[in-house]
Amino acid sequence: MTATTAPTPASSFGTLTSKLEIDVRLIGMLAALAVIWIGFDLLSGGVFLTPRNLWNLSVQTASVAVMATGMVLIIVTRNIDLSVGAILGFVGMIVGVVQARLLPGLLGFEHWLTAPLAVLAALVTGGLIGLFHGWLIAYLAIPSFIVTLGGLLVWRGAAWWVTTGQTVAPMDGRFKVLGGGIEGAVGATATWVIAAIACGLIVVALGLARRRRVRFGFPVRAGWADAVIAAIACGAVLGAAAIANAYPVPVGAARRLAEAQGIAWPDGGLFIPHGIAVPVLIAVAVGLFMTFLATRLRFGRYVFAIGGNPEAAELSGIPTRWVLMKVFGLMGVLCGISACISTARLNAATNAAGTLDELYVIAAAVIGGTSLAGGVGTIAGAMLGALVMQSLQSGMVLLGVDTPLQNIVVGAVLVVAVWLDGLYRRRIR
Amino acid sequence: MAHETGTPLVEMRNISISFGGIKAVDDVTVDLRPGEVVGLLGHNGAGKSTLIKILSGAYRPDAGEIYVNGTRADIASPRDAKAQGIETIYQTLALADNIDAAGNIFLGREMMTPYGTLDDASMEAETRKVMARLNPHFRRFKEPVKALSGGQRQSVAIARAIYFNARVLIMDEPTAALGPAETKQVADLVLQLKKEGIGIFLISHDIHDVFDLADRVSVMKNGRLVGSAKVSDVTQDEVLGMIILGKCPPGAIPGPGAS
Numbered sequence: 292m293t294a295t296t297a298p299t300p301a302s303s304f305g306t307l308t309s310k311l312e313i314d315v316r317l318i319g320m321l322a323a324l325a326v327i328w329i330g331f332d333l334l335s336g337g338v339f340l341t342p343r344n345l346w347n348l349s350v351q352t353a354s355v356a357v358m359a360t361g362m363v364l365i366i367v368t369r370n371i372d373l374s375v376g377a378i379l380g381f382v383g384m385i386v387g388v389v390q391a392r393l394l395p396g397l398l399g400f401e402h403w404l405t406a407p408l409a410v411l412a413a414l415v416t417g418g419l420i421g422l423f424h425g426w427l428i429a430y431l432a433i434p435s436f437i438v439t440l441g442g443l444l445v446w447r448g449a450a451w452w453v454t455t456g457q458t459v460a461p462m463d464g465r466f467k468v469l470g471g472g473i474e475g476a477v478g479a480t481a482t483w484v485i486a487a488i489a490c491g492l493i494v495v496a497l498g499l500a501r502r503r504r505v506r507f508g509f510p511v512r513a514g515w516a517d518a519v520i521a522a523i524a525c526g527a528v529l530g531a532a533a534i535a536n537a538y539p540v541p542v543g544a545a546r547r548l549a550e551a552q553g554i555a556w557p558d559g560g561l562f563i564p565h566g567i568a569v570p571v572l573i574a575v576a577v578g579l580f581m582t583f584l585a586t587r588l589r590f591g592r593y594v595f596a597i598g599g600n601p602e603a604a605e606l607s608g609i610p611t612r613w614v615l616m617k618v619f620g621l622m623g624v625l626c627g628i629s630a631c632i633s634t635a636r637l638n639a640a641t642n643a644a645g646t647l648d649e650l651y652v653i654a655a656a657v658i659g660g661t662s663l664a665g666g667v668g669t670i671a672g673a674m675l676g677a678l679v680m681q682s683l684q685s686g687m688v689l690l691g692v693d694t695p696l697q698n699i700v701v702g703a704v705l706v707v708a709v710w711l712d713g714l715y716r717r718r719i720r
Numbered sequence: 721m722a723h724e725t726g727t728p729l730v731e732m733r734n735i736s737i738s739f740g741g742i743k744a745v746d747d748v749t750v751d752l753r754p755g756e757v758v759g760l761l762g763h764n765g766a767g768k769s770t771l772i773k774i775l776s777g778a779y780r781p782d783a784g785e786i787y788v789n790g791t792r793a794d795i796a797s798p799r800d801a802k803a804q805g806i807e808t809i810y811q812t813l814a815l816a817d818n819i820d821a822a823g824n825i826f827l828g829r830e831m832m833t834p835y836g837t838l839d840d841a842s843m844e845a846e847t848r849k850v851m852a853r854l855n856p857h858f859r860r861f862k863e864p865v866k867a868l869s870g871g872q873r874q875s876v877a878i879a880r881a882i883y884f885n886a887r888v889l890i891m892d893e894p895t896a897a898l899g900p901a902e903t904k905q906v907a908d909l910v911l912q913l914k915k916e917g918i919g920i921f922l923i924s925h926d927i928h929d930v931f932d933l934a935d936r937v938s939v940m941k942n943g944r945l946v947g948s949a950k951v952s953d954v955t956q957d958e959v960l961g962m963i964i965l966g967k968c969p970p971g972a973i974p975g976p977g978a979s
Contacts, residue, residue, distance in 0.1 A: 507845045587837040589830050592819070596827055599816035599864075606778055606814045607828035608799035666818035 316660050316715070320675045327679065331686035338689055342538035346565060348678075348685055349535075350471040350636070353570035354379075354629040355648060356677035359655040360581040361622035363673045364591075366656055367598040368618055369665035370428065370435035374442030375626050375652050378420050379645030380450035382630035386413045387459035387640025390466055406465035413627035420446065421623020425616035435619075443649065450642040460639035470635030471568040473544050479536045482566035486532035490525040497521050536564040570632045574674070577628065582670045594618060598666035654705045655680050660712065727790040729754050729919040730806070730888050735774060735784035744770045745781070746943045747976050752888065752919040757910060759930035759951075760923045761963055762940035768923045769811065771940070772890045775921070776808040777801035788888075799828070805887035809894055811923075813877040817866035821858075822847040824865055825880040850879045854909070871902040878909065889913060892923045907933060927956055927963070941966045944977025 331339040338344060358375050365372045390409040398404055424442055428435045468475045477485070497517055504511045540548065540563040548563055549556050585591035593614045596604040604611050629648075634640050659676030661668030683704060687697045728751040737745045745767045752758050760768045773779045775786065777798040786793050788804045795801050801808070815824050822843040831839040831846070844861055851858045855875040865873055874897070881889055891910070895903040910920060910933050924930050930937060931951055938948040939962040946962045949972030958969035968978035 503841045507841050509841070509844065589832070589838060592823060592827070592830060592838060596816040596819060596823070599818035600814065602812070603814035603816050604827070606776070606798050606808070606810065608777075608797060608802060609828050666816070 314669075316712075317669075317672065317675070319715075320659065320672065320679065324675065324679055324682065327682050327686065331682070331689065335686070335689050339686055342534045344685070344689070345534050346538045346568065348681060349571045350568045351685060352678050352681040353471075353568075353574040354632045354636075355651050355655055355681065356574045356674045357577045357629045357632065358622075358625050358648065358652045359659070359673040359677045360578055360670045361618075361625040362652045362656040363659070363661050363668040363670055364581075364585065364594050364618050365435070365622055366653075366661045366663060367594055367665055367668045368615055369598055369601070370615070370618075371653070372424070372435065372439045372619070372622055373649050373653075374424065374439040374446055375622065375629075376645035376648030376650075377443045377446035377450065378417060378623060378626040379630045379633065379648055380642055381420070381446040381453070382413050382417045382627050383634045383640045383644045384450045384453040384459065384642055385416050386410075386630055386634050387462065388453055390463045391459050391461070391640075394463075401464055403465065405463045406468075409463065409466055410469075410631055413631050414624050415627075417623040417625070417627025417630065418620050419623065421626070422616060422620035424623070425619030428619060429612040429615040447642075447646075450644075453642070456642060458639050458641045462635055462638050462640075466631070467635050467638055468569050469573065469631050470633070470638070471570045472636070473540050473548075473565070475569045475635070476535070476565040476567065477569065477572070478566040479564040480566075482532045482536055482564075485567065485572070486528050489528045493524045493528070494521050532567065535567045538565045539563060540565060570636065573628065573632065577625065578670055578674050585670055590614065590617070595666060600666075651677075651680055654701075658705065658708045662716075728752060728787070729756075729789065730775070731787040731790075732771070732775060733785045733787065735771065735781045735786075737770060737774060737779060737781045743943050745774070747784075748940065748943075748945045749975070750921075750938045750945070750948065752921060754887075754919055755914050755917045756936065757914055757920045757922055757934045759934035759937040760921055760940065761925065761927065761930060761937055761959065763925065763963060766940040766963075767943040768940055769892055770943075772808065772892060772921060772923060775801065775806060775888075776890055777806075802829075802884065805885065806890065807881035807884065807886035807888070808890040809877050809881045809892065811892040811896060813873055815865050815873060815877060818864050820864055821851065821861055821868075821876045821879075824876055825850070825883055827880070829884065846883070847879070850883050851875065854879055854882075870897045871899070871905075874898060874902065874906070878906075882913065886918060888919045888921070890921045890923070893925075894922070895924075895926070895929060903929075927959060931956055931959075938975075939963055941977055945975030946977045946979075947972040947974045949973065 328340060358379070362372060362375070386409050389412045390405050394402065394405045394408060420442075424438050427433050427438045464474075497520065501511055501517060539545070542560055545561050545563045546556055549561055554561070585594065593604065593609045593611075596607070596609060597611050597614060601611065630645070633644055637644065655677035656668065656673040657663065657676070658679055659669070659672030659674070661673060680701065683701055684697060687700065692700070731749075731751040733749050735745055735748045736743065748767070748771055750758065750760070750771070760772070762768050770779065774781045775795070777795045777800050780796060786795055788806075793800075793804055795804065795806075816827060819827070822840065825847055826843045831842045833839045847861060855872065858872060858875065860868060860872070865876055868876070874894070878894075894906050898906065907929075910922070913920060922930060922934055934951055936948060936950050937954075937959060939946040939959065941963065946966045947968040949959070949969070953971035954969055958971065961967045961969065962972070966977060966979040968974040
């Protein structure tokens with residue numbers, strides 16, 4: 292998708308991006324996303340770019356986006372994980388059984404500890420499965436393709452086994468917040484507060500980075516460039532907040548909320564905004580954490596070094612096998628988070644949850660600029676890739692495109708995107 | 721020759737290693753003194769690279785001992801070797817192509833901030849210092865090393881080896897991929913490091929290089945040591961005879977591989 296900029300970017304554009312020190316590929320992805328969004332909006336007669344659709348789109352993207360951040364690190368180390376959808380399914384069943392069958396017997400229904408314990412169970416189960424895969428791959432030297440292909444079958448089967456195929460429902464009330472919906476959105480005030488804090492952090496982070504480089508006497512980008520970047524980033528944050536706050540809660544639910552808070556129901560109805568959805572906040576938090584991990588911590592440096600040259604990493608004294616095992620463990624934890632999101636969203640645990648997710652996750656990472664040759668990839672790119680994939684899909688749903696045709700389009704887009712990306716890479720070399 | 725006496729910096733005694741039943745290194749003994757350059761010579765496949773990879777911790781020997789400053793050293797990993805002050809410049813350079821110069825120089829030994837995060841600014845500052853010494857025209861600090869020329873990549877690999885105050889430096893074919901000017905630069909560097917008292921193992925199959933720089937040579941053939949000699953005691957032709965025929969001349973101390 293990045294290659295929308297490939298046809299000879301004008302030299303003025305090139306110098307502008309180099310002055311701003313922005314990744315051209317990221318701009319390309321954003322441009323591709325804009326094309327998709329505007330295209331669907333025109334085709335659907337203005338339904339796509341409504342607060343309601345964009346809000347739903349953000350919620351639908353969350354689960355795959357969370358897993359895509361981990362897939363980036365896996366692919367960067369020259370491995371692959373085909374089992375993430377199956378792990379999601381299995382962990383989802385565990386989460387469902389823990390909170391709907393196990394804990395009510397011990398704590399009683401709707402106990403405040405149920406949701407945290409269910410989430411903890413998800414993270415631990417996912418993490419252990421991931422570490423086990425990582426151990427097989429790193430220490431027994433079984434190719435990751437095989438281990439996770441086996442894992443796909445094993446964990447999908449195991450997901451069925453947990454309840455011999457029965458769907459578990461409903462979920463705990465507090466747990467459902469993780470999945471979005473009316474209870475799963477933070478409301479207007481909190482959304483603005485979060486957006487304001489985010490803007491403050493963006494400005495502070497840019498300022499600190501700049502001061503650090505000045506102190507060491509390194510070249511810094513022009514002051515106006517920093518200002519432009521800060522303005523764009525804050526604009527995006529505030530815009531997203533405004534959109535989330537422009538999507539009102541439906542009348543029936545709004546009336547119930549008003550009654551619960553003892554507000555009289557006015558004649559014209561009440562405009563109660565959703566605000567940002569909780570799963571979206573989770574995904575953004577995961578994205579920030581993973582970016583920090585990948586770029587600011589030793590662990591991330593080692594992951595990229597292993598991907599760039601495994602032998603050199605080994606000779607540098609990096610414990611490559613342990614790092615690799617941890618990468619898969621991390622992927623498992625992220626699958627656990629996604630399992631919570633999708634189980635909560637569905638308000639049920641089914642053994643088919645996450646089917647084909649591995650392919651969407653890999654596609655998101657690859658469309659987001661992660662190179663299958665290893666060593667190259669960004670968390671932000673993969674999350675954008677997830678948004679591109681989900682936009683295509685929900686856009687087609689909106690247009691009433693049949694499911695088989697949807698799959699054909701998504702598959703074709705994936706292949707074309709990687710081809711264009713390859714062309715772009717060869718051109719800049 | 722001034723270093724006849726005293727404890728060797730490094731001594732590898734009776735080292736053997738085999739891969740799949742083939743003895744890649746068979747009962748080889750070499751040593752190195754402070755400020756000395758020892759050339760390790762032999763054909764491709766003679767076992768030179770394998771021998772030094774044992775010293776740099778990449779392989780564990782099946783038999784034999786390594787002594788550093790006269791004390792037995794257990795070198796089980798590259799980390800152990802570096803802890804002993806043994807640094808290696810590999811023939812392949814062993815750089816992670818997708819990471820910038822600073823990232824490569826400090827790979828595995830990153831500088832950290834008090835908060836436990838990577839201190840990229842300090843690492844870049846140190847990189848600028850060490851690169852100013854090795855390659856004053858180097859400017860591409862922010863680019864992955866994949867984008868650099870052969871000579872620039874070589875300087876990054878050398879910088880990584882000398883930045884951490886090495887006492888022993890292993891150079892595996894350091895000039896194989898370089899042009900004449902850069903080869904001269906490496907030769908100057910070897911002489912300078914030698915003055916600082918660093919011991920250098922110089923692996924090469926270019927006999928002229930070795931004769932210009934080395935104090936002693938050790939020759940290997942088919943995994944075995946043919947012999948060791950001071951370069952002043954043997955001629956280039958005699959050393960060629962050692963490499964090709966395994967024939968040890970009178971000026972050299974014969975090893976178990978001499979025919």
